[in-house]
């Protein structure tokens with residue numbers, strides 16, 4: 001079984017307040033003397049389902065073209081934090097964790113909002129980042145737009161990730177996937193200098 005856990009990039013995709021909306025404009029439109037359609041994209045690097053590069057939250061960090069792609073491919077466990085308000089805690093997640101999982105995808109929504117922007121999404125407690133890193137986790141994925149609350153200026157969860165060298169996926173859609181372990185396939189594009197990249201995120205049954 002193959003599950004698509006990506007949001008669809010489209011003009012009405014909700015984006016972070018104040019950020020660039022998605023557009024797709026035809027540069028060439030098929031017609032007399034024009035044999036093809038070709039388009040130009042405008043989009044935030046944090047549109048929909050995406051991988052943050054360390055440079056997003058650390059001025060000395062790697063940009064997305066320089067990160068190790070291997071971390072975005074391989075076994076990942078989906079864990080249940082549905083209904084969490086405020087922060088997803090160590091107590092909520094760690095008892096669910098299987099042995100030796102190196103990628104953890106945290107589901108906070110019963111149904112992730114794809115038509116509206118939710119300002120009040122659940123954030124990740126920085127202590128949970130530390131606990132996951134201590135267990136050997138290399139990637140954390142969420143079904144929210146950020147690890148930190150929308151209003152955060154400190155970016156404590158992102159900074160914990162930076163300290164511990166984890167990779168981040170945000171904006172996943174985990175609604176339709178039973179809890180368990182899957183093969184994750186969610187490669188970022190190799191965009192020079194970029195702080196993030198959209199991904200096509202998939203889960204395959206093992």
Ligand SMILES: N[C@@H](CC(=O)c1ccccc1NC=O)C(=O)O
Pocket residue numbers: 016018019044046052145146147170
């Ligand atoms: N922290 C968010 C993104 C973020 O903070 C952001 C994304 C787009 C436009 C502005 C943003 N933050 C501004 O304070 C993230 O992790 O993707």
Ligand SMILES: [Zn+2]
Pocket residue numbers: 046050051052145146170196
């Ligand atoms: Zn992001």
Ligand SMILES: [Zn+2]
Pocket residue numbers: 052145146147158168170
């Ligand atoms: Zn982020």
